[in-house]
Structures are given as C-alpha cells and as structure tokens.
Amino acid sequence: MIWDVAAACLLLTRLPLPNLPAEAFARQAQAAWAFPLAGLVVAVIAGVTGETLLQMGLGAVPAAGLTVALLALLTGAMHEDGLADTADGLWGGRDRERRLEIMKDSTVGTYGVLALVFSVGLRWSALSILLPQGTGALIAAAMLSRAVLPALMAGLPP
Numbered sequence: 001m002i003w004d005v006a007a008a009c010l011l012l013t014r015l016p017l018p019n020l021p022a023e024a025f026a027r028q029a030q031a032a033w034a035f036p037l038a039g040l041v042v043a044v045i046a047g048v049t050g051e052t053l054l055q056m057g058l059g060a061v062p063a064a065g066l067t068v069a070l071l072a073l074l075t076g077a078m079h080e081d082g083l084a085d086t087a088d089g090l091w092g093g094r095d096r097e098r099r100l101e102i103m104k105d106s107t108v109g110t111y112g113v114l115a116l117v118f119s120v121g122l123r124w125s126a127l128s129i130l131l132p133q134g135t136g137a138l139i140a141a142a143m144l145s146r147a148v149l150p151a152l153m154a155g156l157p158p
Contacts, residue, residue, distance in 0.1 A: 001034075005034045005038065006027075007025065007028040007030075007031035007034070008037060011028055011031070014075065015042075035147065036144070039144075042142055047067075048135070063128075064125075064127035067131060067138075068123050071123075080116055083112075083119055084115055084116050087112045088102050089103035091111040092109050
C-alpha cells in the first residue's frame with residue numbers, strides 16, 4: 001500500500017522521493033487508487049504553506065498567488081501543460097488530424113495561453129477567498145480532481 005502512494009506521488013508530482021525500492025516503480029500501473037492520496041500530499045504541503053504565509057501577515061491575495069505557484073511547482077505544471085495543449089488543439093485545429101498535431105507540438109498557442117491565464121486567475125481568485133477559511137477546500141479539490149483520473153483511465157480508450 002505505501003508503495004502505491006509513493007508510486008502515485010512519483011507519477012503525479014515532482015516531489016523528491018529518494019531511496020525508493022524498485023517495488024515502488026513497479027507498482028505504478030496498480031497505483032491509480034492512490035492518486036487522491038497524492039493529491040492530499042500536495043494539498044497539505046501547499047495548504048500549510050498558504051496558512052503560514054497568512055499567519056506571517058501576508059494578505060490573502062498574494063498568499064493565494066504564491067500557493068497557486070507552489071502547486072504548479074509541486075506537480076511539475078503537468079495540469080497546466082495538458083490544459084494548454086488541449087485548448088490549442090480543440091480550438092486551433094480545423095480537423096481531427098490537425099488538432100492532434102497541434103496537441104503534440106511543444107509550443108503554446110494563443111488558445112493555450114488564454115486557457116492558462118483564465119485557469120490560474122480563477123484558482124488564484126478562489127484561493128484568495130477560500131485560503132483564509134482554512135485548507136479544507138484545497139484538500140478536497142486536490143483529492144477529488146485526482147480521484148477522477150482512475151475512472152477516466154478505465155472508461156476512455158487508450
């Protein structure tokens with residue numbers, strides 16, 4: 001069980017996890033059930049940091065902005081990268097082949113940038129309201145968003 005959580009953290013975060021046995025790496029395919037726990041780990045780190053910034057007297061808006069930035073760093077901005085690729089592909093291509101080609105391209109287009117601006121802005125705004133109330137909403141969102149992944153993995157074609 002612990003190796004599944006470690007494997008989920010290896011896959012979904014950029015947390016340094018040194019000295020893991022080979023078993024943790026071998027369990028990545030079976031670790032999908034632990035994705036919400038990886039979200040919990042990330043949210044607790046970010047939430048404690050955000051709460052600490054508030055306790056140090058930093059306002060809610062800058063504390064929330066730094067918390068959003070920390071979340072992106074902890075996850076390697078994987079969500080942001082996927083969002084930008086998806087936005088570019090869905091709105092930048094005329095047909096299926098062109099959309100897939102755009103999604104594979106490493107550059108970010110106008111639609112990707114807009115999606116990132118809106119996404120970060122909305123999260124920043126939401127956290128500036130929610131963070132002073134505690135970290136419960138942040139933890140719930142991080143766990144729920146990762147709980148959806150195994151269902152999508154099972155239900156969508158490879």
